[in-house]
Amino acid sequence: MSFQRDFSRKSMLFVDDNKTIQKIIKDIVNGSQLEFNVIEALTGEDAIEILQNIESKCKLKIILLDLNLPAMSGQEILEKIQQDQNLKEIPVIVLTSSEDQDELNELKKQGVRECYAKPFDFHVFNALVEGILTKWLVPSEEASHEGL
Numbered sequence: 683m684s685f686q687r688d689f690s691r692k693s694m695l696f697v698d699d700n701k702t703i704q705k706i707i708k709d710i711v712n713g714s715q716l717e718f719n720v721i722e723a724l725t726g727e728d729a730i731e732i733l734q735n736i737e738s739k740c741k742l743k744i745i746l747l748d749l750n751l752p753a754m755s756g757q758e759i760l761e762k763i764q765q766d767q768n769l770k771e772i773p774v775i776v777l778t779s780s781e782d783q784d785e786l787n788e789l790k791k792q793g794v795r796e797c798y799a800k801p802f803d804f805h806v807f808n809a810l811v812e813g814i815l816t817k818w819l820v821p822s823e824e825a826s827h828e829g830l
Contacts, residue, residue, distance in 0.1 A: 692741045692819055693719040697729040697759065698748040698777070706804070707746075710811045716819050718743070726754025730762055733769055742772055744818045749778040749789075764793050775814055 696707055704722055711720050721742075723729035729747075736742060745763070749756035756776065763769045773795040780786070786797040798810060 692717075692743045693721055694815075694819065695721045695723065695729065695732060695742060695745045697723045697726070697746065697751070697756065699724050699751050700748070703748075703800070706807065707811060710808055711815070714812065714815060716815055718819055726751045726756065726759045729759050730754070733763070733766075744814075745772055745774045746814070747774055747776050749776060749780060760789070760792060760794065773818055775818065 696704070698704055698707075701724070704724070708720065711718070721732055721736075723732055747756045747759060751759075756778070760774060760776075763772070763774060770793060774793065776786075776789055776794050776797045777800050778786075778797065779800050781799045786799075789797050796814070798814075800807065
C-alpha cells in the first residue's frame, strides 16, 4: 500500500489485489495530463484502514473498487462506506471481472455510481480507465472547455 501525502492535489483510492492491474493503473495515471494522487490498497482491510485514517485535507474524489478481494470483499467495503456519513458521498466506481448484470444492477442500488466489467484487452482497459478518470476527476468547467 502506498499513500502519497500531497494534499494540494485531488486523490483517488484504488482497491485491487492484482498487482498487474495496479501497475497498469499507475502507468495510465502517469501518462495522463491529470494531476492527482493515487492511494493504493491491495486488500479490503487496507482500504478500510486508509478510509478511517485519511486526513480531512486529502481531497478524495473517487474510489475505484474491485469486488473480488481476498478476506474482505469489495461488497463489504462498500457496506462500510455506505454506513459512514463522510464517506458515502465519495463516488464509488466498481471494476470487476464479473459480468453478472443482476449483480451490477444491485450494486448501483447500493450507491455505486458506475460498474464496469474489466476488459482483458489492455487497450480497451486503458481507454476505460482514462475515461473514468477524466469523467470523475476533471472539473466540469475543464471538461466542458475540452469539447470546444
